[in-house]
Amino acid sequence: MLGIGLALYSETVGPGDSRYPWGGGIIPEMRKHYFLDNYCIIAAERRKRPSDFVVAKPASDDTSTCPFCPGHEDRTPPAVAVYKGGEIVSDDEADRIEDWDIRVMPNLFAAAVQSPTPPTGQWIALPGFGYHEVMVDSRDHFATAADFSRDHMELLLKVYRDRYIHYRYTTGVNCVSLFKNSGPESGATLKHSHSQVVALPIIPPIMKQEISAIEDASFCLYCNVADREMASERLITRNDSWILISPFYSQSPYEMWILPRTHLSNLEDLSQEQMKDLAALLRDALRRMKVLLDDPPFNYMFYQLPYGYHINIRVQPAVTKIAGLEKSTGVYIVPVSPEEAASELRQA
Numbered sequence: 001m002l003g004i005g006l007a008l009y010s011e012t013v014g015p016g017d018s019r020y021p022w023g024g025g026i027i028p029e030m031r032k033h034y035f036l037d038n039y040c041i042i043a044a045e046r047r048k049r050p051s052d053f054v055v056a057k058p059a060s061d062d063t064s065t066c067p068f069c070p071g072h073e074d075r076t077p078p079a080v081a082v083y084k085g086g087e088i089v090s091d092d093e094a095d096r097i098e099d100w101d102i103r104v105m106p107n108l109f110a111a112a113v114q115s116p117t118p119p120t121g122q123w124i125a126l127p128g129f130g131y132h133e134v135m136v137d138s139r140d141h142f143a144t145a146a147d148f149s150r151d152h153m154e155l156l157l158k159v160y161r162d163r164y165i166h167y168r169y170t171t172g173v174n175c176v177s178l179f180k181n182s183g184p185e186s187g188a189t190l191k192h193s194h195s196q197v198v199a200l201p202i203i204p205p206i207m208k209q210e211i212s213a214i215e216d217a218s219f220c221l222y223c224n225v226a227d228r229e230m231a232s233e234r235l236i237t238r239n240d241s242w243i244l245i246s247p248f249y250s251q252s253p254y255e256m257w258i259l260p261r262t263h264l265s266n267l268e269d270l271s272q273e274q275m276k277d278l279a280a281l282l283r284d285a286l287r288r289m290k291v292l293l294d295d296p297p298f299n300y301m302f303y304q305l306p307y308g309y310h311i312n313i314r315v316q317p318a319v320t321k322i323a324g325l326e327k328s329t330g331v332y333i334v335p336v337s338p339e340e341a342a343s344e345l346r347q348a
């Protein structure tokens, strides 16, 4: 019986309260993660339409104040890598390259920086160590990743791969987080399209949980998920190397996962063909989401480790709020079932 707790409040939380879309009664359906001890609530009986998730767009930014727009290269630190016509060139403090396709630079407001003196005391404190870079991944101030051409998406994945490999072999780095925030509700502070890479000295608990579940099973749980979801109603589309699914356990409505059909741990393991296929499927996923939800704010995240893991990419439209329940329990309310989401995304 999963409705304990919330069901007790049915007298005070009535139907129509949007925080409790099931009307304060019994939780309609709770789902467990494929193999972790994580749960989400599927609250789909009060059916929502894609238009219910459309978020008002902020006014267009003024490009004259945007530090990422072409011609404003001197407003950021010099790039650590500039991609131009398929080549990597280095930037120069005095003479910044202006005709770039993608610029990679240290984040001015780094979330992880190097500091020689860790705090000491009774509690465990890690030394401040890590790297945070931002990639300006389009010259167009108004483009989102869903608008990228196939060639440009292939270039972006090449940049991701290069930065991943760079940090994978950097001493002291144990996890490379690669992600994109797009739109203000996603956490992005600038409108101009960008991606980020954060290299951390720790393996985050969620990754540890996954590795330990995979080790306990003595086979790759993600390979198993990919095999089973290939023929399920949650499959959105697939190509020769990858599948796109609405995961059985979701954290947001219209969440999508991209999984390789064969076992690959990280971007470094990908062949040219697999890179091309991933670019095609990521682009396809973003296009479907843009069409169905009218260009929503979103995040996508690459989950990967050097060994013993199965790379996966998760795309989450940022259309619901992470509030008290999610923060206190890690249990997410998902107001559209993944099966319905897949059906709509297939047709988008």
Ligand SMILES: [Zn+2]
Binding pocket: 063, 066, 067, 068, 069, 070, 140, 141, 192
């Ligand atoms: Zn701009």
Ligand SMILES: [Zn+2]
Binding pocket: 220, 221, 222, 223, 224, 262, 263, 264, 309, 310
């Ligand atoms: Zn696998």
